[in-house]
Amino acid sequence: MLFMVEMQVNIPLGFDADEAAQLKAAEKARFQELQAAGTWRHIWRVAGQYANVSIFDVESNSQLHDILIGLPLYPFMTMKVTALCRHPSSLHDDDR
Numbered sequence: 001m002l003f004m005v006e007m008q009v010n011i012p013l014g015f016d017a018d019e020a021a022q023l024k025a026a027e028k029a030r031f032q033e034l035q036a037a038g039t040w041r042h043i044w045r046v047a048g049q050y051a052n053v054s055i056f057d058v059e060s061n062s063q064l065h066d067i068l069i070g071l072p073l074y075p076f077m078t079m080k081v082t083a084l085c086r087h088p089s090s091l092h093d094d095d096r
C-alpha cells in the first residue's frame with residue numbers, strides 16, 4: 001500500500017542544540033534503514049521549508065502508523081497522510 005506523507009518539522013526556537021543534533025542524526029539513520037528496506041520509497045525536500053514529501057510502501061495502515069509515530073523527530077512533526085493507488089496510465093508495475 002502506497003501513501004504520500006507530508007512532514008513538517010517544527011523544532012522550537014531555543015531547543016537544546018546538541019539534543020536537536022542527536023535527534024536529527026537518529027532520524028537520518030532510521031530514514032536510511034527504512035529506505036534500504038524499500039519502505040520509505042521516495043523523499044523530496046520542500047524547497048524553502050524544513051519539510052519533506054515522502055512516499056511509503058507498507059503492508060497496512062497500522063504499519064504506517066507505527067513507523068511514523070516511532071520516528072525520532074515525531075514529537076516535533078506535523079504530518080498529512082494521503083492514501084495512493086495505481087494510476088491506470090502508469091508504466092511502473094510496482095505502483096500498487
Ligand SMILES: O=C(O)C[C@H]1C=CC(=O)O1
Nearest residue numbers: 009027028031050051052
Ligand atoms: O529532513 C526531514 O525532512 C525530516 C526527516 C526525514 C528524513 C530525514 O532524514 O529527516
